[in-house]
Amino acid sequence: MRLGFIGTGVITQAVVTGLIRFGVPFERIALSPRNAETAAGLAELDARVHVCASNQEVLATSDAICLAVVPQIAAGVLSGLEFDARHHVISFIAGIKIDEVRRLVRTASKVVRAIPLPAVAEGKGSTVICPADDLAKSLFLPLGEAVEVDSEGKFDALSAATATMASFYAVLEAQASWLVRQGLRYEDARAFLSGYCVGLAHGTTRTAQPFSLMAESCMTPGGINEQVHAELSQRGTYAHYGDALGRVLDRIEGRA
Incomplete structure:
Protein backbone atom coordinates (compact mmCIF):
# COMPACT_ATOMS: atom_id res chain seq x y z
CA MET A 1 0.00 0.00 0.00
CA ARG A 2 1.27 3.46 -0.93
CA LEU A 3 -0.36 5.87 1.49
CA GLY A 4 -0.30 9.66 1.32
CA PHE A 5 -1.32 12.40 3.76
CA ILE A 6 -2.44 15.87 2.73
CA GLY A 7 -1.89 17.85 5.93
CA THR A 8 0.63 16.97 8.63
CA GLY A 9 -0.87 17.91 11.96
CA VAL A 10 -1.74 16.16 15.20
CA ILE A 11 -3.98 13.50 13.65
CA THR A 12 -1.58 12.63 10.83
CA GLN A 13 1.20 12.37 13.41
CA ALA A 14 -0.91 10.01 15.54
CA VAL A 15 -2.02 7.83 12.63
CA VAL A 16 1.44 7.46 11.07
CA THR A 17 3.00 6.76 14.46
CA GLY A 18 0.38 4.08 15.12
CA LEU A 19 0.79 2.47 11.70
CA ILE A 20 4.53 2.13 12.27
CA ARG A 21 4.33 1.11 15.92
CA PHE A 22 1.78 -1.64 15.35
CA GLY A 23 3.23 -3.04 12.14
CA VAL A 24 0.41 -2.18 9.75
CA PRO A 25 1.75 -3.23 6.33
CA PHE A 26 2.53 -0.46 3.86
CA GLU A 27 5.02 0.08 1.05
CA ARG A 28 5.44 3.82 1.45
CA ILE A 29 3.95 6.79 3.28
CA ALA A 30 4.15 10.18 1.57
CA LEU A 31 3.71 13.28 3.73
CA SER A 32 2.67 16.81 2.89
CA PRO A 33 5.45 19.37 3.44
CA ARG A 34 3.06 21.42 5.57
CA ASN A 35 4.29 21.50 9.19
CA ALA A 36 7.84 20.59 8.25
CA GLU A 37 8.97 19.81 11.80
CA THR A 38 6.25 17.21 12.37
CA ALA A 39 6.79 15.70 8.92
CA ALA A 40 10.55 15.44 9.46
CA GLY A 41 10.02 13.79 12.85
CA LEU A 42 7.76 11.15 11.31
CA ALA A 43 10.25 10.49 8.50
CA GLU A 44 12.87 9.70 11.14
CA LEU A 45 10.69 6.88 12.51
CA ASP A 46 10.82 4.69 9.40
CA ALA A 47 12.75 4.74 6.12
CA ARG A 48 9.51 4.14 4.21
CA VAL A 49 8.14 7.54 5.31
CA HIS A 50 8.98 10.37 2.91
CA VAL A 51 8.34 14.12 3.07
CA CYS A 52 7.28 15.37 -0.36
CA ALA A 53 8.11 18.72 -1.92
CA SER A 54 4.43 19.44 -2.60
CA ASN A 55 0.94 18.09 -2.05
CA GLN A 56 0.78 17.17 -5.73
CA GLU A 57 3.82 14.95 -5.25
CA VAL A 58 1.95 13.21 -2.43
CA LEU A 59 -0.80 12.38 -4.92
CA ALA A 60 1.64 11.29 -7.61
CA THR A 61 3.36 8.77 -5.34
CA SER A 62 0.31 7.39 -3.47
CA ASP A 63 -2.75 5.27 -4.15
CA ALA A 64 -4.64 5.87 -0.90
CA ILE A 65 -4.90 9.52 0.21
CA CYS A 66 -5.81 10.72 3.70
CA LEU A 67 -7.15 14.28 3.76
CA ALA A 68 -6.06 15.74 7.10
CA VAL A 69 -6.50 19.48 6.71
CA VAL A 70 -8.78 21.68 8.80
CA PRO A 71 -12.15 22.44 7.17
CA GLN A 72 -11.46 26.17 6.95
CA ILE A 73 -8.70 25.65 4.37
CA ALA A 74 -9.88 22.43 2.73
CA ALA A 75 -11.35 24.02 -0.38
CA GLY A 76 -8.28 26.18 -0.96
CA VAL A 77 -5.84 23.28 -0.53
CA LEU A 78 -7.76 20.72 -2.57
CA SER A 79 -8.82 23.01 -5.42
CA GLY A 80 -5.22 23.30 -6.60
CA LEU A 81 -4.59 19.55 -6.72
CA GLU A 82 -5.19 17.00 -9.48
CA PHE A 83 -6.59 13.76 -8.13
CA ASP A 84 -6.72 10.58 -10.19
CA ALA A 85 -9.51 8.01 -10.39
CA ARG A 86 -7.13 5.45 -8.85
CA HIS A 87 -6.96 7.42 -5.61
CA HIS A 88 -8.80 5.92 -2.66
CA VAL A 89 -9.68 8.99 -0.58
CA ILE A 90 -10.11 8.84 3.21
CA SER A 91 -11.25 12.19 4.56
CA PHE A 92 -10.58 13.23 8.15
CA ILE A 93 -12.03 16.70 7.45
CA ALA A 94 -14.63 17.57 10.08
CA GLY A 95 -18.03 18.70 8.89
CA ILE A 96 -17.50 18.13 5.16
CA LYS A 97 -19.71 15.40 3.78
CA ILE A 98 -18.73 12.78 1.21
CA ASP A 99 -20.49 14.47 -1.72
CA GLU A 100 -18.67 17.72 -0.98
CA VAL A 101 -15.32 15.95 -0.66
CA ARG A 102 -15.98 14.25 -4.02
CA ARG A 103 -16.74 17.65 -5.54
CA LEU A 104 -13.49 19.07 -4.15
CA VAL A 105 -11.31 16.23 -5.45
CA ARG A 106 -13.12 16.27 -8.82
CA THR A 107 -12.79 12.58 -9.68
CA ALA A 108 -14.79 9.38 -9.43
CA SER A 109 -12.45 8.22 -6.68
CA LYS A 110 -13.74 6.10 -3.81
CA VAL A 111 -14.36 8.50 -0.91
CA VAL A 112 -14.91 7.52 2.72
CA ARG A 113 -14.86 9.52 5.94
CA ALA A 114 -13.04 8.62 9.16
CA ILE A 115 -12.50 10.21 12.58
CA PRO A 116 -9.23 8.91 14.00
CA LEU A 117 -8.45 10.28 17.45
CA PRO A 118 -4.97 10.96 18.88
CA ALA A 119 -4.94 7.75 20.96
CA VAL A 120 -4.50 5.70 17.75
CA ALA A 121 -0.79 6.40 18.19
CA GLU A 122 -0.94 4.15 21.27
CA GLY A 123 -3.26 1.56 19.75
CA LYS A 124 -6.04 2.78 22.05
CA GLY A 125 -8.11 4.90 19.68
CA SER A 126 -11.61 4.50 18.32
CA THR A 127 -12.07 5.38 14.65
CA VAL A 128 -15.47 5.67 12.99
CA ILE A 129 -15.61 4.94 9.25
CA CYS A 130 -18.42 5.80 6.81
CA PRO A 131 -19.35 3.92 4.72
CA ALA A 132 -17.86 0.50 5.46
CA ASP A 133 -14.51 0.25 3.70
CA ASP A 134 -12.01 -2.61 3.77
CA LEU A 135 -8.97 -0.42 3.18
CA ALA A 136 -9.81 2.10 5.91
CA LYS A 137 -10.66 -0.71 8.31
CA SER A 138 -7.32 -2.41 7.61
CA LEU A 139 -5.57 0.81 8.62
CA PHE A 140 -7.48 1.61 11.79
CA LEU A 141 -8.50 -1.74 13.29
CA PRO A 142 -4.91 -2.47 14.43
CA LEU A 143 -4.86 0.96 16.13
CA GLY A 144 -7.76 0.30 18.51
CA GLU A 145 -11.43 0.07 17.56
CA ALA A 146 -12.75 0.60 14.02
CA VAL A 147 -16.51 1.21 13.93
CA GLU A 148 -18.17 1.23 10.50
CA VAL A 149 -21.52 2.97 10.00
CA ASP A 150 -23.81 3.06 6.99
CA SER A 151 -24.95 6.70 7.03
CA GLU A 152 -23.45 10.11 7.53
CA GLY A 153 -26.16 10.83 10.11
CA LYS A 154 -24.72 8.09 12.32
CA PHE A 155 -21.21 9.29 11.53
CA ASP A 156 -22.16 12.81 12.63
CA ALA A 157 -23.66 11.48 15.86
CA LEU A 158 -20.42 9.69 16.73
CA SER A 159 -18.53 12.84 15.78
CA ALA A 160 -20.71 14.77 18.23
CA ALA A 161 -19.83 12.28 20.97
CA THR A 162 -16.18 13.33 20.67
Whole structure:
Protein backbone atom coordinates (compact mmCIF):
# COMPACT_ATOMS: atom_id res chain seq x y z
CA MET A 1 0.00 0.00 0.00
CA ARG A 2 1.27 3.46 -0.93
CA LEU A 3 -0.36 5.87 1.49
CA GLY A 4 -0.30 9.66 1.32
CA PHE A 5 -1.32 12.40 3.76
CA ILE A 6 -2.44 15.87 2.73
CA GLY A 7 -1.89 17.85 5.93
CA THR A 8 0.63 16.97 8.63
CA GLY A 9 -0.87 17.91 11.96
CA VAL A 10 -1.74 16.16 15.20
CA ILE A 11 -3.98 13.50 13.65
CA THR A 12 -1.58 12.63 10.83
CA GLN A 13 1.20 12.37 13.41
CA ALA A 14 -0.91 10.01 15.54
CA VAL A 15 -2.02 7.83 12.63
CA VAL A 16 1.44 7.46 11.07
CA THR A 17 3.00 6.76 14.46
CA GLY A 18 0.38 4.08 15.12
CA LEU A 19 0.79 2.47 11.70
CA ILE A 20 4.53 2.13 12.27
CA ARG A 21 4.33 1.11 15.92
CA PHE A 22 1.78 -1.64 15.35
CA GLY A 23 3.23 -3.04 12.14
CA VAL A 24 0.41 -2.18 9.75
CA PRO A 25 1.75 -3.23 6.33
CA PHE A 26 2.53 -0.46 3.86
CA GLU A 27 5.02 0.08 1.05
CA ARG A 28 5.44 3.82 1.45
CA ILE A 29 3.95 6.79 3.28
CA ALA A 30 4.15 10.18 1.57
CA LEU A 31 3.71 13.28 3.73
CA SER A 32 2.67 16.81 2.89
CA PRO A 33 5.45 19.37 3.44
CA ARG A 34 3.06 21.42 5.57
CA ASN A 35 4.29 21.50 9.19
CA ALA A 36 7.84 20.59 8.25
CA GLU A 37 8.97 19.81 11.80
CA THR A 38 6.25 17.21 12.37
CA ALA A 39 6.79 15.70 8.92
CA ALA A 40 10.55 15.44 9.46
CA GLY A 41 10.02 13.79 12.85
CA LEU A 42 7.76 11.15 11.31
CA ALA A 43 10.25 10.49 8.50
CA GLU A 44 12.87 9.70 11.14
CA LEU A 45 10.69 6.88 12.51
CA ASP A 46 10.82 4.69 9.40
CA ALA A 47 12.75 4.74 6.12
CA ARG A 48 9.51 4.14 4.21
CA VAL A 49 8.14 7.54 5.31
CA HIS A 50 8.98 10.37 2.91
CA VAL A 51 8.34 14.12 3.07
CA CYS A 52 7.28 15.37 -0.36
CA ALA A 53 8.11 18.72 -1.92
CA SER A 54 4.43 19.44 -2.60
CA ASN A 55 0.94 18.09 -2.05
CA GLN A 56 0.78 17.17 -5.73
CA GLU A 57 3.82 14.95 -5.25
CA VAL A 58 1.95 13.21 -2.43
CA LEU A 59 -0.80 12.38 -4.92
CA ALA A 60 1.64 11.29 -7.61
CA THR A 61 3.36 8.77 -5.34
CA SER A 62 0.31 7.39 -3.47
CA ASP A 63 -2.75 5.27 -4.15
CA ALA A 64 -4.64 5.87 -0.90
CA ILE A 65 -4.90 9.52 0.21
CA CYS A 66 -5.81 10.72 3.70
CA LEU A 67 -7.15 14.28 3.76
CA ALA A 68 -6.06 15.74 7.10
CA VAL A 69 -6.50 19.48 6.71
CA VAL A 70 -8.78 21.68 8.80
CA PRO A 71 -12.15 22.44 7.17
CA GLN A 72 -11.46 26.17 6.95
CA ILE A 73 -8.70 25.65 4.37
CA ALA A 74 -9.88 22.43 2.73
CA ALA A 75 -11.35 24.02 -0.38
CA GLY A 76 -8.28 26.18 -0.96
CA VAL A 77 -5.84 23.28 -0.53
CA LEU A 78 -7.76 20.72 -2.57
CA SER A 79 -8.82 23.01 -5.42
CA GLY A 80 -5.22 23.30 -6.60
CA LEU A 81 -4.59 19.55 -6.72
CA GLU A 82 -5.19 17.00 -9.48
CA PHE A 83 -6.59 13.76 -8.13
CA ASP A 84 -6.72 10.58 -10.19
CA ALA A 85 -9.51 8.01 -10.39
CA ARG A 86 -7.13 5.45 -8.85
CA HIS A 87 -6.96 7.42 -5.61
CA HIS A 88 -8.80 5.92 -2.66
CA VAL A 89 -9.68 8.99 -0.58
CA ILE A 90 -10.11 8.84 3.21
CA SER A 91 -11.25 12.19 4.56
CA PHE A 92 -10.58 13.23 8.15
CA ILE A 93 -12.03 16.70 7.45
CA ALA A 94 -14.63 17.57 10.08
CA GLY A 95 -18.03 18.70 8.89
CA ILE A 96 -17.50 18.13 5.16
CA LYS A 97 -19.71 15.40 3.78
CA ILE A 98 -18.73 12.78 1.21
CA ASP A 99 -20.49 14.47 -1.72
CA GLU A 100 -18.67 17.72 -0.98
CA VAL A 101 -15.32 15.95 -0.66
CA ARG A 102 -15.98 14.25 -4.02
CA ARG A 103 -16.74 17.65 -5.54
CA LEU A 104 -13.49 19.07 -4.15
CA VAL A 105 -11.31 16.23 -5.45
CA ARG A 106 -13.12 16.27 -8.82
CA THR A 107 -12.79 12.58 -9.68
CA ALA A 108 -14.79 9.38 -9.43
CA SER A 109 -12.45 8.22 -6.68
CA LYS A 110 -13.74 6.10 -3.81
CA VAL A 111 -14.36 8.50 -0.91
CA VAL A 112 -14.91 7.52 2.72
CA ARG A 113 -14.86 9.52 5.94
CA ALA A 114 -13.04 8.62 9.16
CA ILE A 115 -12.50 10.21 12.58
CA PRO A 116 -9.23 8.91 14.00
CA LEU A 117 -8.45 10.28 17.45
CA PRO A 118 -4.97 10.96 18.88
CA ALA A 119 -4.94 7.75 20.96
CA VAL A 120 -4.50 5.70 17.75
CA ALA A 121 -0.79 6.40 18.19
CA GLU A 122 -0.94 4.15 21.27
CA GLY A 123 -3.26 1.56 19.75
CA LYS A 124 -6.04 2.78 22.05
CA GLY A 125 -8.11 4.90 19.68
CA SER A 126 -11.61 4.50 18.32
CA THR A 127 -12.07 5.38 14.65
CA VAL A 128 -15.47 5.67 12.99
CA ILE A 129 -15.61 4.94 9.25
CA CYS A 130 -18.42 5.80 6.81
CA PRO A 131 -19.35 3.92 4.72
CA ALA A 132 -17.86 0.50 5.46
CA ASP A 133 -14.51 0.25 3.70
CA ASP A 134 -12.01 -2.61 3.77
CA LEU A 135 -8.97 -0.42 3.18
CA ALA A 136 -9.81 2.10 5.91
CA LYS A 137 -10.66 -0.71 8.31
CA SER A 138 -7.32 -2.41 7.61
CA LEU A 139 -5.57 0.81 8.62
CA PHE A 140 -7.48 1.61 11.79
CA LEU A 141 -8.50 -1.74 13.29
CA PRO A 142 -4.91 -2.47 14.43
CA LEU A 143 -4.86 0.96 16.13
CA GLY A 144 -7.76 0.30 18.51
CA GLU A 145 -11.43 0.07 17.56
CA ALA A 146 -12.75 0.60 14.02
CA VAL A 147 -16.51 1.21 13.93
CA GLU A 148 -18.17 1.23 10.50
CA VAL A 149 -21.52 2.97 10.00
CA ASP A 150 -23.81 3.06 6.99
CA SER A 151 -24.95 6.70 7.03
CA GLU A 152 -23.45 10.11 7.53
CA GLY A 153 -26.16 10.83 10.11
CA LYS A 154 -24.72 8.09 12.32
CA PHE A 155 -21.21 9.29 11.53
CA ASP A 156 -22.16 12.81 12.63
CA ALA A 157 -23.66 11.48 15.86
CA LEU A 158 -20.42 9.69 16.73
CA SER A 159 -18.53 12.84 15.78
CA ALA A 160 -20.71 14.77 18.23
CA ALA A 161 -19.83 12.28 20.97
CA THR A 162 -16.18 13.33 20.67
CA ALA A 163 -17.22 16.73 22.04
CA THR A 164 -17.11 15.17 25.52
CA MET A 165 -13.30 15.10 25.77
CA ALA A 166 -12.97 18.42 27.59
CA SER A 167 -15.82 17.59 29.97
CA PHE A 168 -14.23 14.21 30.74
CA TYR A 169 -11.09 15.95 31.97
CA ALA A 170 -13.15 18.63 33.71
CA VAL A 171 -14.92 15.93 35.76
CA LEU A 172 -11.53 14.56 36.79
CA GLU A 173 -10.38 18.05 37.72
CA ALA A 174 -13.48 18.48 39.90
CA GLN A 175 -12.65 15.23 41.71
CA ALA A 176 -8.98 16.19 42.07
CA SER A 177 -9.92 19.60 43.47
CA TRP A 178 -12.22 17.94 46.01
CA LEU A 179 -9.41 15.62 47.09
CA VAL A 180 -7.09 18.61 47.50
CA ARG A 181 -9.67 20.20 49.79
CA GLN A 182 -9.48 17.02 51.86
CA GLY A 183 -5.76 17.61 52.36
CA LEU A 184 -4.13 15.64 49.53
CA ARG A 185 -1.45 17.07 47.29
CA TYR A 186 -2.73 17.71 43.77
CA GLU A 187 0.00 15.46 42.34
CA ASP A 188 -1.17 12.53 44.46
CA ALA A 189 -4.83 13.13 43.64
CA ARG A 190 -4.04 13.27 39.94
CA ALA A 191 -1.91 10.12 40.02
CA PHE A 192 -4.66 8.21 41.83
CA LEU A 193 -7.43 9.37 39.49
CA SER A 194 -5.38 8.65 36.36
CA GLY A 195 -4.79 5.05 37.37
CA TYR A 196 -8.38 4.70 38.57
CA CYS A 197 -9.73 5.83 35.19
CA VAL A 198 -7.38 3.55 33.25
CA GLY A 199 -8.72 0.62 35.25
CA LEU A 200 -12.34 1.56 34.58
CA ALA A 201 -11.70 2.14 30.87
CA HIS A 202 -9.89 -1.18 30.57
CA GLY A 203 -12.92 -2.86 32.08
CA THR A 204 -15.07 -1.73 29.15
CA THR A 205 -12.83 -3.67 26.74
CA ARG A 206 -13.17 -6.94 28.66
CA THR A 207 -16.91 -7.32 28.21
CA ALA A 208 -19.66 -6.52 25.73
CA GLN A 209 -22.13 -5.75 28.54
CA PRO A 210 -24.17 -2.56 28.22
CA PHE A 211 -22.68 0.25 30.27
CA SER A 212 -25.87 0.31 32.34
CA LEU A 213 -25.22 -3.26 33.53
CA MET A 214 -21.62 -2.39 34.32
CA ALA A 215 -22.88 0.51 36.43
CA GLU A 216 -25.27 -1.78 38.27
CA SER A 217 -22.49 -4.28 38.96
CA CYS A 218 -20.54 -1.54 40.79
CA MET A 219 -23.42 -0.79 43.17
CA THR A 220 -24.37 -2.67 46.29
CA PRO A 221 -27.66 -1.80 48.00
CA GLY A 222 -27.01 1.09 50.33
CA GLY A 223 -23.40 1.39 49.15
CA ILE A 224 -21.44 4.51 48.32
CA ASN A 225 -21.53 3.98 44.53
CA GLU A 226 -25.30 3.68 44.68
CA GLN A 227 -25.44 6.87 46.79
CA VAL A 228 -23.51 9.02 44.29
CA HIS A 229 -25.24 7.53 41.24
CA ALA A 230 -28.68 8.11 42.78
CA GLU A 231 -27.87 11.71 43.71
CA LEU A 232 -26.53 12.57 40.26
CA SER A 233 -29.52 10.86 38.61
CA GLN A 234 -31.99 12.78 40.78
CA ARG A 235 -30.31 16.05 39.84
CA GLY A 236 -30.57 15.22 36.13
CA THR A 237 -26.80 15.30 35.70
CA TYR A 238 -26.65 12.55 33.10
CA ALA A 239 -29.53 14.00 31.09
CA HIS A 240 -27.48 17.13 30.49
CA TYR A 241 -25.09 15.08 28.34
CA GLY A 242 -27.84 14.15 25.89
CA ASP A 243 -29.10 17.72 25.74
CA ALA A 244 -25.63 19.13 25.08
CA LEU A 245 -24.79 16.49 22.49
CA GLY A 246 -28.06 17.16 20.71
CA ARG A 247 -27.08 20.79 20.31
CA VAL A 248 -23.64 19.78 19.05
CA LEU A 249 -25.23 17.48 16.46
CA ASP A 250 -27.50 20.31 15.33
CA ARG A 251 -24.40 22.43 14.81
CA ILE A 252 -22.54 19.68 12.91
CA GLU A 253 -25.49 19.10 10.59
CA GLY A 254 -26.08 22.81 10.00
CA ARG A 255 -29.33 23.14 11.95
CA ALA A 256 -27.90 25.70 14.40
